[in-house]
Amino acid sequence: MAQFPADxxxxxxxxxxxxxxxxxxxxxxxxxxxLRCDLMxxxxxxxxxxxxxxxxxxxxxxxxxTGPLKAVDATAGLGED
Numbered sequence: 415m416a417q418f419p420a421d422x423x424x425x426x427x428x429x430x431x432x433x434x435x436x437x438x439x440x441x442x443x444x445x446x447x448x449l450r451c452d453l454m455x456x457x458x459x460x461x462x463x464x465x466x467x468x469x470x471x472x473x474x475x476x477x478x479x480t481g482p483l484k485a486v487d488a489t490a491g492l493g494e495d
Contacts, residue, residue, distance in 0.1 A: 426433055431444040442449040458464060465471055474485050 422433065426442075429444070431442055434441045434443060439450065439452070459468065470485060474483065476483065
């Protein structure tokens, strides 16, 4: 089983959730339910050729910005804009 960052585990635990991995991939468990999602069809979206067309990437291109920037993708669309 994969290890996830401690801060992620703590935040999930506060909500009664557990993030697990097995041979089938990632799974979010909580309240007797499991959520799995197959995002393999979306792998081409992260190729350099396609990445520049993603809305979050476009939003992060702020001319003249200095210092570290943070962006939050709050679409909750499991990868769909």
